[in-house]
Amino acid sequence: MASLAPTFGRGAMTNTWQDIKNANLVVVMGGNAAEAHPCGFKWVIEAKIENGAKLVVVDPRFTRTASVADYYAPIRPGTDIAFLSGVIRYLLENEKIQREYVRAYTNASLIVKEGYGFEDGLFSGYDHEKGQYEKSTWDYELDEQGFAKVDDTWEHPRSVMALLRKHVARYTPEMVSRICGTPQDKFLHICELIAETSAPDKAMTSLFALGWTQHSVGSQNIRTMAMVQLLLGNIGVAGGGMNALRGHSNIQGLTDVGLLSNQMPGYMTLPKDSEVTFDDYMKTRQFKPLRPNQTSYWQNYKKFFVSFQKSMFGDAATAENNWAYDWLPKLDVPLYDIIKAFEMMNHGQMNGYICQGFNPQQAFPDRGKIRRGLSKLKFLVTMDPLDTETSRFWENFGPQNPADSAAIQTEVFQLPTTCFAEENGSLVNSARWLQWHWKAADAPGQAMSDIWIMSGIFHRMRELYRTEGGVFPDPILNLTWNYTDPTDPDPEELAKDMNGRARADLTDPSGAVVKKGGQLLDGFAQLSDDGTTESGCWIFSGCWTDKGNQMARRDATDPRDQGIAPQWAWAWPANRRILYNRASADVAGNPWNPAKPIIQWDGAKWIGIDVPDYGPTVKPSESVGPFIMNVEGVGRLFARDQMVEGPFPEHYEPLESPAINVLHPKVQSNPAVRVFADDRADFGTPSEFPYVATTYRLTEHFHYWTKHARINAILQPQEFVEIGEALAQEKGIAQGSWVRVRSKRGFIVCKAYVTKRIKPLTVDGKPTHVIGVPLHWGFTGQARKGYGANTLTPSVGDANTQTPEFKAFLVNVESVNGPEA
Amino acid sequence: MSNLQSQDYIRISATTVTPPAARSWEDQVAKLIDVTRCIGCKACQAACMEWNNLRDEVGFFEGTYDNPLDLDPHTWTLMRFTEYENPKGDLEWLIRKDGCMHCEDPGCLNACPAPGAIVQYANGIVDFISENCIGCGYCVKGCPFNIPRISQADHKSYKCTLCSDRVAASLEPACVKACPTGAIMFGSKKDMTDWAGERVIDLKSRGFENAGLYDPPGVDGTHVMYVLHHADKPSIYAGLPDQPKISSTVEFWKGLLKPLALGSIAFGVVAGFVHWITAGPNEVQPEDEAEANHLLASKGRPTADPSRSIAEETP
């Protein structure tokens, strides 16, 4: 989550699922936890019953989460920053912040450089030509020692707190209501409920998911709430936190292991073209503390990097060759994300594509563009347990997939793989738990594991390079591959690789051997940058030690029933369950909420029910901040240069919006967003497409998978859209009748669900209708054939992460007689 | 079924003897459906289908989240969704898990003509025993909640068994186990009633003044109960009967009419017999034959041969 890291230091859900029960207030906004995560949502219900908690839901639709909420308010899709900035304004105006926490654990007191500014929707340093910021002014004023200057009174006009006050002053309740369409009284009531949790012993938890990320300002949506939580003192405490509810079973794991274009395992990053040498690379990754005494744990980057390269290339990575630095590919652009990939395909810049358990034909924006892109490939390899639309993109399925097979020259390989029930391995859940699972049965037919297939491709490639030679074979020929069965490595072996081992005897300062060469490491603290250790994913170090597979632990003991279960499986980092848990105690080390302490200072060390996310014997008097990954040691209200569109969140309209940005009409949408020219040409205007559409999951289905499962197909058999009664009446759309929903990019024909759960919102004085588009249908599987919501969605992503803007775009709707060819 | 001891039953359909009360039945079970915690995710439906190996046809979207549209032999439980605007004008999405209520006084069992096709175990579960079911559909008429459905494939009646197989193996029913939010709980009827009381207190504190437990006395209570936010208006929950009871038509049919009918038939037979004994047969007399022959002869028609008596016949 590239939105939490800039604020707290790590991009992951801060607390555990069960810890939600400790909350006094649960705010579900930017997500629909009851539908998308029912079993996690049980802890919200538990909070209500056991802890008397209130549940507040802010959503364009009255969702199933709203159906059990204590308070619900509607909001126009894509305006969450305005809403939450209004909340921040309310908290500051009404002195409803946890002052001591904010002073000690956030950067509110730090002084920002002269030159920083914000005017007419733009921060200082904007380059209109490039559509990017030059971010040097978004930083602190440093003293002689290179530490940021501080004003604990917050009176300095350039203290972060003063700047924040000024920044949010525009978000009055009137303005919030004007932008969001949320009635003022409802907005204010929610502000009051949130404000109550500024008490040190009260906690609010924020549960969110793709409802916030899938916007062109997605990362900033989340950051705004992260700031609210910092102001309320709700980070690091029981029942608090920013709980990013990840959508897929191991998407946290895939992100942890760095399967993103610019990432390496453990949140290290690949070099850029500008980082010509290893020294250049390391120079930008020194993470020198910006306040005295701070941990700034990323200072150990080189240890992680060297250990990783040793794991990859073994003896071939040496100090002399800079640990094989040049064997890593360098990036000439920030990201080669999926939107970029399909842009490249459409321009004939790609020849091959491998889809492993991923179905972009349905899952990515603008299905027409995806199909055109795939059609231009020379070859496509799909690896999946199921018959995906992607693997059949070339097949004519009628209006839902009007492909001209004869004209498509792509070679397609459809490779059958095992599923979860047919393999061993670990998955990382949203709360960062690594849980091992066991094979229950053999795969059907000739299906093989992804490990076997990837190994098969690798071996054949390596063999070709050995026999034929070819371009730059070094990393291929030198890749470590010392598995018992080279054609099918055991998951157990790979897990141990990630944990890491000593390559030579490791000694402590006294000279005593702590680890013999070849032994598994106990944790990342043992990693070194001299090549004597290796670890495939440093944050996982500790998951499989000499004591065995920690991920397979099954002791559910839960001290004080507080929702930690520290002996169940294993959590990164270092089995810490609640991130930043040092912040659960005050500066002196006493818990803010004595009823639910997590860790506290006993005079000699930190004790409690969780592993301290902190030096275990670091005295409170040393003033080490609780956000140990941050160079300041504190949480960032002001994000410095970590976000592309500004250090403070600002409301920008979605790329397709029915309204004008009333705050700054000249800067309508995110000024730092990346839009490809052809995609911009495919944006619709409100005059042609007057209604706001938003796509989402239904609880009965999981993405495009469960339409292959009979039971789920029975539970929600057919594609439909949700239309409010007012709009349906206006358009003459009857309950359950056929409608055509059009965007600039295409149309879907499906059934209409006319509902009371979506009501028109008054935005800037005008009624605004929202249409809900559930996403689960396609042309393979057990459910009725459908188009898929992404026929409609725009190909534009969040400016930081390129997460597509699925949650707010424009459509039109009309009543029709039925599907047509 | 045959190897269950009779004490394990409270009631058996179409029997004329009541099982003896050899055991105390304190441990009656109940499923408590807390509608106020339910998120309508249909996990219960999925778990029910999976556990009981039921798969309906894949249907169509018909302008409702209720899928399938109704209970059927493959759908023993079904979420029913109602968008309700309360008097304050606020929207409530009322979601009720529909299915067998396992009545203490089961209308289906009362109506059933097939011995042992419907039983009520000592723990209160009302179960359909397919091998004894004749598919007549009387249970459908007997049920005050419109639950049983007759299969067109095997002509047997189906409904929720409260997972009697799982309960017998000391497991909770599949739907109960699955329910993510704990909106479905299972335990002894007393515990469930107590727990419902706790829930009602909580709900009243959250502004639901009419919150309450639905355990309708009209059927002597049920082994599936609801906690409702608006217990004063059960029917807003997709037509949950306000005051369910076995239809008086069915009561009369399965009650008074049975002895009345057999009695009157018996009376008819006995009356005939008494008449036979007292009055005897009405036989044609020789005078009748003579008079008749006389008339026949007067018209020149043949008469019976006196040597062959055709008057003698046995009935």
Place this chain on the structure above:
Amino acid sequence: MDLTRRGFIKLTGASLATSSLSALGFGGSGAALAEAVRPFKLTHAKETRNTCTYCSVACGILIYTLGDGAKNARSDIIHIEGDPDHPVNRGTLCPKGSALLDIVHAPTRLQVPKYRAPGSSEFKEVSWDWALNRIARLMKDDRDKNFIAKNAQGTTVNRWLTTGMLAASASSSETSYLTWKVARSFGMLVFDNQARV
């Protein structure tokens, strides 16, 4: 028993299967009698612990398999339900998780490698060896042709942009790690996962 509110929740929640239910129903009738109600289908099934493949709550599940693993029998998954020991889901499952059996046994589960030739309107079955050889050939040819060793400034960049990969969202971390190794050893940069959708 004094059922305080907290105590009661624990009773009906966590320890439901062990402490409460055994006293109910057929407790007095013995196991043989219990089986007479309706055959309990899991009596001799093998139980395997696993994790739900869908969202990231990562509910613990129990997979029940027919067959004891003997050489001459092929085991088959017959039932999946929640793992009551799991601290997050405590045995519960959502509608997707409750129907996992149907995804394992989906009629559209793939069984055989298939290949679609350019311009063809159908898949044909191929052998694994043929498929993987062909894929490796196509990849090597593309890499050799389009690999960028140095950029315009002469910096060593060693990247391959013309073939890309999308990684999964439900494969294990071990699979992911191996995938990372393989893809990056080729110099692949167009490499992403499903984190965003």
Place this chain on the structure above:
Amino acid sequence: MSYPKGTIIRNSTPARLNHWLTAACFVLLTLSGLSMFHPLLFWLSSLFGGGQWTRAIHPWIGVVLFVSYCGLIVQYFRDNIWRREDLEWLRAINKVIVNKEEGVPEIGRLNAGQKFVFWSMALLVPALLLTGLVIWEYYFGRATSIETQRIALLLHSMMAIAAILVWIVHVYAAIWVRGSMRSMTQGYVTAGWAWRHHRKWFRDLVETDSPGPRPITNERGRK
């Protein structure tokens, strides 16, 4: 079929076949119906191969009975039209009951008792069919509301009981009035029987020189 000399044909062969088809259906319906009505009688379902067969076959027999009874209506309704003397006959019922024929008015082919049976069944049979269709789960289980079905079921049961009672009267009368049975088996009665029980009918037959069962008519609609 030939009849002994001097006898009167009371029921034609088609009529008799029709009657016995109806009778057989009625008996089967009674047995199967009662098996589903009262648990004491469920054992009767064994006669039909068990409960499922009983449930399946009962409505079909009902349909046959209905059609068959329609035939009876066609064949007998003219003789069942209510006449003045029927009332007088009823007034003399106390004499009829005790086998005393003196003072009982002469009546036509059918007496009031027989007409009562005929018309009762003519009402009950269609009504049973109608209510039966409503509760015929296999075909019409979803055609009507459950409340309608409940009422139909009750009415069906009550009418069936009524029909059974009528049937008992009918059967007993056939046993009680000797010679009646033969009129439905072999089709004829003795002249004396006709004289004793249906003298007016007998006179009409003799007058028109008809062998039975109906007087020969010369004009349409008149005997």
